[in-house]
Amino acid sequence: MASSTQRPKPTARAAGEKRANGSGSVRLRGRTWTARLSLGEAGRRTFSLPTCRTEQEADARLEVLSELAGRLLAAGQIVIGVPLLEQAAAREGTALRDVRLAIDQLCKGEARPRSSGDTTFAEFAERVLSGQLAEQYPLHVKPLRHPEQYRHKLNHVLGVLGPVPLTRFTVDHADRAVSILPAHLEASSRQGIAKVIHRILALATYPARIIANNPLPRGWVPKADNNKAKSSLYPDEDRRLMAAVDIPLSYRIYYGFLIREGMRADEAGRLEPSDLDLERGAIVLDENKTDDPRAWALSPDVVRALRVYFAMCAPKQRVFSRPSGLPLPGRDGAKTFRDHLRCAGIDRPELFETTESRLNIRLHDTRATFITIKLANGRTETWISDRTGHKSSSQIHHYKRAARKVAELGLGDFAPLDEAIPELRGKGRAVGGARLSGGAEAGAAGEGRFLGAAPPGQTPASADVPAASAADHEAAADGAALGPRWATPAPSAAAEQPEVIEMVSVSSTRPASARKYRQKNRSVTSGRRKWQRFS
Incomplete structure (x- = not known):
């Protein structure tokens, strides 16, 4: 036709x-x-x-x-x-x-295309990494928060895939690029590279519409072996790490914060002073890996420790930074973390060995430490996910076996951060700043009763259920308290005084009309009950 x-x-x-x-x-x-x-x-x-x-x-x-x-x-x-x-x-x-x-x-005559006339894989990948594709299709493509990580992964395969036109790209090209990856790469690293290749081709399919279909079939991305055991610290090892004065204080306060709050290392490394409200003991995290803003109440001992630390070393652009002023490492701090553990005298072999069934400890495993110890001390999955940002119960379920071991051994909970670090010990009363609100401390103490109390015979440590001290009820000292821009000033003393209420005597004698109405209502109700009984 x-x-x-x-x-x-x-x-x-x-x-x-x-x-x-x-x-x-x-x-x-x-x-x-x-x-x-x-x-x-x-x-x-x-x-x-x-x-x-x-x-x-x-x-x-x-x-x-x-x-x-x-x-x-x-x-x-x-x-x-x-x-x-x-x-x-x-x-x-x-x-x-x-x-x-x-x-x-x-x-x-302004351009002269190559003989094929097609966009190559490398050219389109650059459009994605540079943010040009996100600007062109803002409703379908989000800007990359860390494009350097994607660029590092693509560098392994651009030598093979870079000059290939997208319209001629086949699964054979992708298979060859993955097959020649360096032998030392772990299965998870190979999976990450394959995911980036698949994502680039998916964007070329839609919304760019350079190719009609993604040439990589479903299931092409290899499965990563996530069954390797991951390491975590015990509470007594945390105390030894916090007490090691040979390690710079800036690192120890950073490690202690990660272990007690469960944040990702790179998230904590990007924290700004405006993200913390130490007047009320809260934190707001709007930008993170999962694009799911979350906020929670900090542990009271962490709040006290941060107040003392900031009085000694005022924060600048970032909350946590090296002695040189540079931001503390996020993903690249594993080796330094292990070196500091050895410096603290922590030599448990499984923390430093990588085998076919186990990974050595990484800075990211401070989250595993937090989840394991808090589960062992009776915290609920909801309480934990509010801090870690986990999306499902299955992600937290992997830590329950280790948590049961910690509970059975009776290893307890973390020591209060302001007491575990020698430089901060006993200085809480001398540091200015408003006290923690009664609601925040009461909520921390009451959560154990209503959201999952500790098992019988096991009492949560003072880091989670602090006892009210005289310092917590002292008036705020002079000086501005660290807090976000949206924090409202504390009410004045006059505003906190109770309002005078005039007492009015009310007679218990009811009007006659009210008594008649109640008697009539009783007779109607009684008649209904009799009718229901006979019907």
Whole structure:
């Protein structure tokens, strides 16, 4: 079945007359419409129209192709412009607009595409990493928060995949790139590289619409072996780490915060002073890995420790920083963390060995330490996920076996941070700052009763259920308290005084009308009960 757009029908041509350059017809082949055009020195070409479902749509697309082909013929660029016509036949919307712009530049002499006319894998990956694709499609593509991590993974495969045009990309290209990865890479690293390749091709499919389908089949991304045992610290080892004065104080307060609050190391490394409200003992974390803003009440001992620490070392751009002023490491702090553990005299072999079934301890395992010890001391999954940001119960379930061991051994909970660090011990009363509100401390103490109390015979440590001290009820000292911009000032002494209420004597004698109404109501109720009994 063939049809032509509003052009002279073939029967109107004289015998032997050739079809004019730029003209053509459409034809249904199987279930796909195609367009055949005469392109001068490029000959007659057939273009697939995968987005057309009816003859009317095919005729409309033929008019677009004829118009673009006419411009390329007039500019003398038809030979190298054929690949652009192929893309124009298969694209719609914004993608078709991009092809029109490319043809405009080619006809004006402003650009001269390669012979294939296709975007390569490396070129499109750069659009993704640079944020250009997110600017072009803000509703479908989010800007990368850490593009350098993606760039590091792609560097392993760009030598093989970089020059491959996306329209010619096959699963064989991806298989070859993954097969020549360095042998020392772990299974999780190989999986991460494969995920980035798959993501780049998925974005090229939609919303960029450079290719019709992702050439990587479902299940191509390899499974990572997540069954390796992960290490965590015991409460007594945490106390030894906090007491090691040979380790810089800035590192110990950082480690202690991670172990007691369960944050990711890179999240804590990016904390700014405005994210903390030490007047009320709260933290707000709007930007994080999962894009799920969360806020929670800090442990009272952590609040007291931070107040003393900030009085000694005022925070600048970041809450936690090295003695040199640079931000503390996030993902790259594993080696330094292990060195500090050895410096503290912690030499448990399983913390420092990597085998086929176990990983050595990493800075990220401070989260595992937090979850394990808090589960062992009766904290609920909800309480834990508020701090860690875990999305499902299954993610926390992996730590329950280790938590049962800690509970059975009776290892207890973490020591209060302001008492575990020698430089901060006993200095809480001398540091200015408003006391923790009664509601925050009462909530911390009452949560054990209502949200999952400790098992029988096991009492939560003072880090979670602190006893009220005289320092906690002292008035605020002079000086501005550290807190976010949205924090409201504490009420004045006059505002805290109870309001005087006038006492009015009310007689217990009810009016006669009220007594009659109650007697009448009783008789009606009694009649209803009798009727229900007999019915």
